[in-house]
Amino acid sequence: MASIKKKLDKNGNVVYQVQASNGRGRRVWRTFRPELTWSSRTVQRELQRFAAELESQLEDREVLTREETIQQAAAQAVEAAKVKTLRQYAGAVYLPEKAATVSEKTRASYTQLLEQHVFPVLGDVPMQDITAAMLKALLAGLPERFAFASRVKVYAVLHGMFKAAVMDDTLDVNPMDKVPRPKQSKDAALSAEHKAFTAEEMRYILRCLKEEPLKWQAFVLLLIDTGCRRGEACGLQWRAVDLDAGTITIERNLQYTAERGVYETMPKNGKVRVVDISPDVAELLRALRRTQPVTVRWVFTQDDSAEPMHPDTPTRYFQRFGKRFGIEHFHPHKLRHTSASIAITNGADVVSVAARLGHSDSSTTLRMYAHANEESIRRVGQTVRDALREPAQKKA
Structure with a gap:
């Protein structure tokens, strides 16, 4: 009642x-x-x-x-908050979470990778319906022109996304656990050894460089000499250059994304480092400084402006330079690879090379420049064998 x-x-x-x-x-x-x-x-x-x-x-x-x-x-x-498709989950959960832990540039690269290679295939499929077979097919269907590192990146992003979905109870199991990490073919591994220029190729590049504008002579030679990143060179300020001591302090990295424009970050490993420069680089920098007003803060500036060089400008210059002088795959990062490879091949220890390059862990350096390290190891072996030879054998 x-x-x-x-x-x-x-x-x-x-x-x-x-x-x-x-x-x-x-x-x-x-x-x-x-x-x-x-x-x-x-x-x-x-x-x-x-x-x-x-x-x-x-x-x-x-x-x-x-x-x-x-x-x-x-x-x-709760039901309304549940994300149904892979595209929705990436946009509402995964990418916002990543924004808090990775750089703006990295997040933008994740977004571009998903939009170009993942969403067209699986973007509108409910997360719960995506199987390991579907993910294997996606990876197998990536363009043949895709570099091995890019394939691994797609795999890593997918694995991280589905792992996050399990952690927040969107999914019960991670289908990526049943998808093997891409493996590099032997043919591809051979081509990977040519990521760096040879000493002969570098000598040719240096001869071609002598007729270039002073700014570009200094920029290119600085990358070769120090192995610094493109954005680190663009972010170099005169107060961080000690020409008398022959050092530069790498304390910032200029980056660009379409959403944010040009912006400053710390170097990639989050640490400031001091790197020595050669007398040739120091002399070029002195000459470059004399061409600039004393009020200019940035070492490498835009044409007719005191603003720092846009971090994409070197890439375009390198492309034009390569076409003019017939140099294939000429880009700033290849000079970084070359600097490290030459150092390791000629006996520099991996830990010191890692510190100079700004790698957080020397294992990264060892993995990236394994081919150079193997040659150095062979030279060490030959040194031991030479030392153990009898004096008469050495003379012979």
Whole structure:
């Protein structure tokens, strides 16, 4: 039996608070508002009908208790928050989470990779429906021109995304656990050894460079000499250059994304490092400084401007330079590879090379320049064999 209480609302009108209960702890309250023109008999008749309907609805669960309403709203919110497709999950969960832990440039590269190679294939597929076979097919269908490192990056992004989906209970299992990491073919591994220029190729590049503008002579030679990154060179300021000591302090990295434009970050490993420069580089930098007003802060500036060189400008210059002088695959990062490879091949220890390049871990250096390290190791072996030879054998 419903209970009924007569009350006045804030306007002074009579209303009735109706409570229905099923006797098992489920109670609901509703307000009955009679029409002002109703007679007392009509009010009582409609009030009893309202109470009876409320009890019936409670029994049939057509109305919910306050607690049930809260629980239902929470469940609906959770359901609404659930991301259905891979595209939705990437945009609403994975990429925003990554934005808090990776650089803007890295996040932008993740977004571009997903938009170009993942979303067209699996973007509209519900996360729960994506299988290991579908992911294997996606990786196998990447363009043949895709470099091995790019294939590994697609794999890593997918693996990280599905792992995150398991961690936040979007998925129960990670289908990427059944997808093998791409392996480099032997043919591809051979071509990877040519990521750096040979000493003969470098001598040719240096001869060609002598006729270039002073700014580009200094920029290219600095990359060769120090192995610094393109953005680190663009971010170099004169206060970080000590020409007397023959050192530069690498403390910033200029980067560019379409969303943010040009912006400064710390070097990639988050650490400032001091790198020595050759007398030739120092002399070029002195000459470059003499061409600039004393108020200019940046070593490498835009043409007719005191603003720093755009980090994409060197890439375009290197492309033009390569075409003019017939140098294939001429780009700034290849000079970094060349500097490291020459150093390791000629006996520099990997730990010191890693520190000079700004790698957080020497294992990164060892992995990237394994071919150079192998040659250095062979030379060490030959040194040992030479030392153990008899004097007569050495003369022979």
